[in-house]
Amino acid sequence: MISLHRLGHKLEPFRLNPDLIVTVEATPDTVLTLATGAKIVVAETPERVAKEVRASRVDVLAAALGRRHELRRGSTPHHAPVRLAAELGHVDHDHTHIHPVDNNSA
Numbered sequence: 588m589i590s591l592h593r594l595g596h597k598l599e600p601f602r603l604n605p606d607l608i609v610t611v612e613a614t615p616d617t618v619l620t621l622a623t624g625a626k627i628v629v630a631e632t633p634e635r636v637a638k639e640v641r642a643s644r645v646d647v648l649a650a651a652l653g654r655r656h657e658l659r660r661g662s663t664p665h666h667a668p669v670r671l672a673a674e675l676g677h678v679d680h681d682h683t684h685i686h687p688v689d690n691n692s693a
Contacts, residue, residue, distance in 0.1 A: 589639040591619075592630040603627075605640040 588602040594616055610620040611633045619627045
């Protein structure tokens with residue numbers, strides 16, 4: 588979530604899911620168009636909104652990678668069965684069928 592301020596309400600921040608933002612326009616006020624079709628006029632500049640969105644996504648990805656690292660430290664890799672299947676034979680692109688490899692053919 589990002590914290591923004593409606594134009595004229597600088598003392599009352601609100602939180603917005605940045606994935607809902609479709610466009611950010613300066614008309615000259617900053618207007619956010621959301622995926623729902625709603626439009627919100629905010630006090631922040633378009634550059635500031637973009638910076639907040641980037642920072643939010645960095646936080647989400649950093650947390651996900653940190654969690655993934657913690658999980659891998661405590662257990663065996665989750666993709667070991669895929670390696671095993673690849674060692675046994677050819678895996679179709681849709682990964683639903685394994686075809687044995689004939690190692691005796693030349």
